[in-house]
Amino acid sequence: MPARLQSGGIGLPLGFDARGHYRNPIRPNVFFTGFCLIANDAYLGAGAFEGVSDAGDLLRHGASAWQLWAFGAATVPLGLWLWHNQAPHFGLGSRARPVPPGAAWITLALLAVVLALEFVFG
Numbered sequence: 001m002p003a004r005l006q007s008g009g010i011g012l013p014l015g016f017d018a019r020g021h022y023r024n025p026i027r028p029n030v031f032f033t034g035f036c037l038i039a040n041d042a043y044l045g046a047g048a049f050e051g052v053s054d055a056g057d058l059l060r061h062g063a064s065a066w067q068l069w070a071f072g073a074a075t076v077p078l079g080l081w082l083w084h085n086q087a088p089h090f091g092l093g094s095r096a097r098p099v100p101p102g103a104a105w106i107t108l109a110l111l112a113v114v115l116a117l118e119f120v121f122g
Contacts, residue, residue, distance in 0.1 A: 030083075034079040035083075037075045038080065041071060041079075045069050
């Protein structure tokens, strides 16, 4: 059951990352995949302590807390590994590369769309 619930949370980003991992030198997909691995699994691991939210649902459907913690213990380090040495691609650190203006504008436009959707549907 946990794998089915998590397939959209980490499965899709991992699939996109595996598809384009070596083709894109800036690799925002690697950052996104690492973020999903860390955020989703830290969320499940922390929720297992109190049995709340998705972790609580998994526990009520028969998963054990140790399974949620083991899943997080396996995937959070993978997310950190994916993040390793990504800072220069985002204009950060001592080896920072310039961020293309087009990438900055696209990011700003996507942020505006997400915020508008949150205000309309949130």
